[in-house]
Amino acid sequence: MKILVCITHVPDTTSKIQFTENNTKFDKNGVQFIIGPYDDYALARAVELKEQLGASLTALNIGEAETEPTLRKALAIGADDAIRVNSFPKDSFFVSKQIAAIAKQNNYDLILMGRESIDFNGGMVHGMVGELLGIPSISPVMKLEIEGDKVKMAREIEGGKEYVEAKLPLIAGCQEPIAEWKIPNMRGIMSARTKPLVVVEPTSDAVVTDVTSFIMPPAKGAVKLVDKDNVGELVRLLKNEAKVL
Numbered sequence: 577m578k579i580l581v582c583i584t585h586v587p588d589t590t591s592k593i594q595f596t597e598n599n600t601k602f603d604k605n606g607v608q609f610i611i612g613p614y615d616d617y618a619l620a621r622a623v624e625l626k627e628q629l630g631a632s633l634t635a636l637n638i639g640e641a642e643t644e645p646t647l648r649k650a651l652a653i654g655a656d657d658a659i660r661v662n663s664f665p666k667d668s669f670f671v672s673k674q675i676a677a678i679a680k681q682n683n684y685d686l687i688l689m690g691r692e693s694i695d696f697n698g699g700m701v702h703g704m705v706g707e708l709l710g711i712p713s714i715s716p717v718m719k720l721e722i723e724g725d726k727v728k729m730a731r732e733i734e735g736g737k738e739y740v741e742a743k744l745p746l747i748a749g750c751q752e753p754i755a756e757w758k759i760p761n762m763r764g765i766m767s768a769r770t771k772p773l774v775v776v777e778p779t780s781d782a783v784v785t786d787v788t789s790f791i792m793p794p795a796k797g798a799v800k801l802v803d804k805d806n807v808g809e810l811v812r813l814l815k816n817e818a819k820v821l
Contacts, residue, residue: 577631578682581622582675582689582701583650584612584665585643589694595790602790611646614690618748620755621720622688623654629722632656634682638665638674644773651768652760658771663778667785668696670778672704677779679709684745686727691716691749702749712742715749 587593588608596603611619619635626633635650637643638661647658661674679687692699699715706713718737719730722744729740729748760768802810815821 577625577629577686578684579622579625579631579633580636580675580679580682580684580687581615581619581633581650581655582636582687583615583619583646584690584693584695585609585637585639585646586612586693586695589613593792595792599789599791600787609642609646611649612690612693612695614692614694614749614751616690616757617752617754618688618690618750619650619653619655620758621750622686623758624755625686625720625722626654626656631685634659634684636675636678637661638663638671638778640664647773648768649760651771651773652764653758654764656771658773660773660775661778662775663781666781666783668698668700669704669785670780670783672701672708673780674778675701675705676708678776679705686722686744687747688750689747691751699749702747706747709745709747711745711747713747713749714740714742716751717748718751718754720748720750720754 586609588610591607594603595601622633625631633655635647635655635658637647637658640662644660647660651658659678661678663674665671675687687705689702702713702715714729714731716732717729718732721728725744727742727744727746729742730737731740732751800813802813811821
């Protein structure tokens, strides 16, 4: 069995975000990058499946040379090898085309990725890859088990859970609690240095979208404190100012 796990290279959630060139470019200076948190869940489940089923596990990232430390971390956690498509991830469709091209070349049985990246939060890539490959795409998946050529999953829906069964090959966009994040140990870190990391060129540079500018969220307003005995004032503020009543 062959598993492909797709990981993103994203700013740490504690990083201070700034933009340059008239708010058209993201300023990477001083920013710590990590594996996307949802991708971390996908990677952790992929490692578990690799150990359970004796599968091979490849980590994939679409990114420039600066993303290789992130791929090496995936190798330290448990991936057998890694592929980097040498291009900036321009938009969701571009990324999907690259993933689909790699998948077609290597015939993976299972493709796992996060439900969305935490930089652009598009949540579209798994569906696009499924369409390009002509295979099922399920998201967001909270539980995933493999029995023979069948995959049994639980996915989150509004107000509850939905239980889904499909045959391999398929794509799953993962989220908690599908697995617990794994921290690389010293042995994994050392072995990651010698595991294969192949760099390939993108299939195409064509993009269908263009970022015109970024806008920071507005600053939070001051907090208004209401005396615990002044219920009328609290109701007035919630109704007239917060407009939640």
